[in-house]
Amino acid sequence: MDYLQQLNESQRAAVENTEGPVMVIAGAGSGKTRVLTYRIAHLLNKGVDPFNILSLTFTNKAAQEMKERIGKIVGLANSRNIWMGTFHSIFSRILRSEAEKIGYPQNFTIYDTQDAKNLIKTILKEMGLDDKIYKPNLVLNRISSAKNNLLTAKAYIANTTIQSEDRQAAKPRIGEVYEIYEKRCFKAGAMDFDDLLFKTNVLLRDHPDVLHKYQHRFKYILVDEYQDTNFSQYIIVKKLAAAFQNVCVVGDDAQSIYAFRGANIQNILNFKTDYPEAKTFKLEENYRSTQNIVKAANSIIKHNTEQIEKNVFTSNKEGNKIKIHQAATDNEEGKIVANLIYDTQFSQQARPKDFAILYRTNAQSRSMEEALRRKNIPYKIHGGKSFYQRKEIKDLISYFRIIINPQDEEALKRIINYPARGIGKTTIDKLMIAANNHQKSLWEIVTHINKVDVGINAGTQNKIKGFSDLIKSFSLQIDSKNAFDLASDIASTSGILKDLYSDKTPEGISRYENIQELLNGLKEFTETDNEEEEDVTPRGLVEFLQDVALLTNADNEKEEDRDKVTLMTIHSAKGLEFPYVHIVGMEENLFPSQMSLTSRADLEEERRLFYVALTRAEKEIHLSFATSRYRFGTMMFCEPSQFIDEIDESFIEFTFNKSSTPSPAQLANFDEPYSAQNSYGNRNTSYKKKSTMPSKKNPPPKVIQTTPKNLTKISAASTPPNQESANDLKLEKGMMVNHQKFGNGIIENIENGKASINFQNIGNKQLLLKFAKLSIVK
DNA sequence: GTATTATCTAAGTCT
DNA sequence: TAGATAATAC
Numbered sequence: 001m002d003y004l005q006q007l008n009e010s011q012r013a014a015v016e017n018t019e020g021p022v023m024v025i026a027g028a029g030s031g032k033t034r035v036l037t038y039r040i041a042h043l044l045n046k047g048v049d050p051f052n053i054l055s056l057t058f059t060n061k062a063a064q065e066m067k068e069r070i071g072k073i074v075g076l077a078n079s080r081n082i083w084m085g086t087f088h089s090i091f092s093r094i095l096r097s098e099a100e101k102i103g104y105p106q107n108f109t110i111y112d113t114q115d116a117k118n119l120i121k122t123i124l125k126e127m128g129l130d131d132k133i134y135k136p137n138l139v140l141n142r143i144s145s146a147k148n149n150l151l152t153a154k155a156y157i158a159n160t161t162i163q164s165e166d167r168q169a170a171k172p173r174i175g176e177v178y179e180i181y182e183k184r185c186f187k188a189g190a191m192d193f194d195d196l197l198f199k200t201n202v203l204l205r206d207h208p209d210v211l212h213k214y215q216h217r218f219k220y221i222l223v224d225e226y227q228d229t230n231f232s233q234y235i236i237v238k239k240l241a242a243a244f245q246n247v248c249v250v251g252d253d254a255q256s257i258y259a260f261r262g263a264n265i266q267n268i269l270n271f272k273t274d275y276p277e278a279k280t281f282k283l284e285e286n287y288r289s290t291q292n293i294v295k296a297a298n299s300i301i302k303h304n305t306e307q308i309e310k311n312v313f314t315s316n317k318e319g320n321k322i323k324i325h326q327a328a329t330d331n332e333e334g335k336i337v338a339n340l341i342y343d344t345q346f347s348q349q350a351r352p353k354d355f356a357i358l359y360r361t362n363a364q365s366r367s368m369e370e371a372l373r374r375k376n377i378p379y380k381i382h383g384g385k386s387f388y389q390r391k392e393i394k395d396l397i398s399y400f401r402i403i404i405n406p407q408d409e410e411a412l413k414r415i416i417n418y419p420a421r422g423i424g425k426t427t428i429d430k431l432m433i434a435a436n437n438h439q440k441s442l443w444e445i446v447t448h449i450n451k452v453d454v455g456i457n458a459g460t461q462n463k464i465k466g467f468s469d470l471i472k473s474f475s476l477q478i479d480s481k482n483a484f485d486l487a488s489d490i491a492s493t494s495g496i497l498k499d500l501y502s503d504k505t506p507e508g509i510s511r512y513e514n515i516q517e518l519l520n521g522l523k524e525f526t527e528t529d530n531e532e533e534e535d536v537t538p539r540g541l542v543e544f545l546q547d548v549a550l551l552t553n554a555d556n557e558k559e560e561d562r563d564k565v566t567l568m569t570i571h572s573a574k575g576l577e578f579p580y581v582h583i584v585g586m587e588e589n590l591f592p593s594q595m596s597l598t599s600r601a602d603l604e605e606e607r608r609l610f611y612v613a614l615t616r617a618e619k620e621i622h623l624s625f626a627t628s629r630y631r632f633g634t635m636m637f638c639e640p641s642q643f644i645d646e647i648d649e650s651f652i653e654f655t656f657n658k659s660s661t662p663s664p665a666q667l668a669n670f671d672e673p674y675s676a677q678n679s680y681g682n683r684n685t686s687y688k689k690k691s692t693m694p695s696k697k698n699p700p701p702k703v704i705q706t707t708p709k710n711l712t713k714i715s716a717a718s719t720p721p722n723q724e725s726a727n728d729l730k731l732e733k734g735m736m737v738n739h740q741k742f743g744n745g746i747i748e749n750i751e752n753g754k755a756s757i758n759f760q761n762i763g764n765k766q767l768l769l770k771f772a773k774l775s776i777v778k
Numbered sequence: 779g780t781a782t783t784a785t786c787t788a789a790g791t792c793t
Numbered sequence: 794t795a796g797a798t799a800a801t802a803c
Binding site for chain 3: 780787788
């Protein structure tokens with residue numbers, strides 16, 4: 001079999017040892033994906049039924065790509081039936097078919113983080129808890145990590161350690177919130193992301209017949225990125241693999257970067273203990289990067305304590321040193337990066353797709369974006385707010401959700417008054433109270449509004465009736481119409497399209513276009529055959545909705561996006577590779593994140609994250625930092641990251657001179673062209689972190705304020721207000737004025753401090769001059 | 779109940 | 794800075 005010839009010794013061993021537990025420790029760039037694909041191809045070639053293979057990947061995109069690659073080796077007919085996908089998508093599928101066993105409807109809703117947070121807020125309000133103390137995010141995180149450790153609300157409340165933690169944090173009632181949250185989700189027929197794993201565990205625990213069925217279905221189990229699995233995932237794998245023990249886990253402890261999500265690095269460190277028979281294979285040869293990059297990355301990771309011993313090496317050529325760039329501001333950093341990319345495109349005949357800009361936080365994308373746009377360099381931003389999380393998209397999808405699962409309370413609350421139909425907050429509160437009092441779902445109250453006395457007047461009752469009739473009329477068409485036809489019908493009949501169409505602001509137009517795009521996507525979905533099933537029944541909304549909550553932007557990359565510079569967080573860059581990598585924002589408190597500085601474990605995770613970033617690169621790495629940047633709406637001074645110091649200095653090269661570091665006073669002119677500082681060659685190896693950098697220790701003259709988090713704020717000299725409250729302006733009839741949101745308009749009349757303005761885009765508006773932020777155009 | 783504007787507050791990573 | 798929420802006028 002010639003594919004085996006393409007593997008080195010350890011890769012080949014990892015592919016051929018198909019029976020029994022196997023752990024593959026795969027250093028960065030060591031051909032891990034190749035091993036996984038070939039291992040599966042090998043299984044199929046040996047005659048294993050694709051239906052007996054379960055392959056768990058970290059993203060859906062990775063699954064899709066791997067399936068394609070396997071298909072090329074063994075044929076599509078064979079590869080398409082493998083169970084391959086993320087934990088969440090595979091087990092949500094299984095949960096759907098077994099739902100009734102654990103008391104859930106087959107069409108259960110998947111609550112995304114936003115839904116979950118809204119529900120938490122509702123519960124906090126009902127319990128009379130202050131959401132400034134019980135911060136919804138924090139409460140949700142506590143619940144989430146409890147679930148990932150398989151703790152029910154009861155167990156949470158009974159757990160003395162957790163209780164004392166919560167008491168210490170002055171939030172003793174989180175357990176109660178969890179209990180109610182759990183009940184409300186169940187009542188709504190909804191599962192959040194963590195439930196998809198949690199409930200799978202419940203299913204496998206309480207139904208031995210089901211466990212048996214899947215144990216025998218999945219005779220071969222492969223888990224990618226095993227270092228990033230949490231306890232809940234770990235137990236699922238362990239249970240499913242118990243019958244045959246043909247479990248192959250692949251990972252790299254040095255790349256474990258999801259502890260915040262409950263990932264437990266011990267899972268990989270303890271594999272040997274769980275399966276004493278396990279064979280371990282180490283893939284240590286890096287085929288991706290230059291000597292310099294591999295060695296620099298090794299020099300970073302050795303600052304961490306606990307890890308599996310391995311020696312990552314490469315026989316690639318030495319390559320360039322890692323270049324380190326200094327910028328005065330975040331905007332200038334963007335310019336430096338954009339210029340470097342621009343130049344490299346020509347000097348190395350590189351394509352835009354050869355470049356990646358990686359950052360720690362999504363917020364950093366803005367300055368990069370702007371600089372790239374100025375230079376006309378095509379780019380794509382990965383991550384940030386997903387398309388499916390946009391308000392308008394969630395609104396329309398909430399209609400789909402409520403039609404398919406009327407118990408879905410979060411969806412119902414979202415749309416009962418959108419578009420506005422006269423059912424306001426007071427009414428919704430009354431409905432909610434009635435639902436709680438009668439132990440009924442919100443939908444039951446809504447549909448029986450005439451029969452329950454909830455203190456709502458006849459007019460409003462009628463409006464509610466109109467709404468529920470509307471939803472019911474959609475529900476009736478669920479089986480007869482395909483996804484696209486029904487969705488279009490909903491979009492127009494509900495009034496969403498009209499509402500968005502009437503908004504001619506740029507944001508409004510983009511919202512309208514987003515809806516159109518969703519509809520286009522649905523059309524495509526409707527017309528594509530369902531590859532999982534033999535019969536080609538038209539695909540309806542039910543099918544569409546099944547995994548829409550699990551989709552991310554990465555899952556619908558467009559053709560035209562292929563040759564563009566990639567902007568993404570380091571987390572989402574995991575598993576990817578690029579010839580040229582720019583890691584930006586190499587600053588203390590940003591990377592490593594200020595939140596990680598309190599514990600050694602967190603700092604080590606940041607360091608592994610840096611390791612992941614470095615090892616994405618094939619040819620060149622550029623690190624950059626700014627000495628000041630906008631954060632929290634104000635300019636703040638920054639120091640270079642400690643991680644820069646941690647790289648063995650023989651692998652790095654500074655592109656700036658310490659003495660040319662701008663003094664704080666010069667920062668006033670920081671938007672000057674930076675080219676003078678950007679020349680290579682004036683290397684300064686004796687760079688010391690705490691040199692003349694502005695810092696909390698030698699505060700610059702412009703500092704006015706210090707935040708508790710050691711971040712130094714700079715006065716907002718660079719942000720002149722460009723618009724002021726109109727009472728300071730001499731406005732007259734006939735003037736053209738500009739409003740931030742409404743654009744330009746002509747003042748038609750002014751009286752009693754009120755102006756009637758005819759805006760070019762949206763028509764006439766009455767604005768109170770006391771508040772309206774207007775500027776005079778002419 | 780709705781629309782508009784003021785005010786607050788949070789920006790960590792992802793399924 | 795931007796999104797969510799509160800306050801206010803009508």
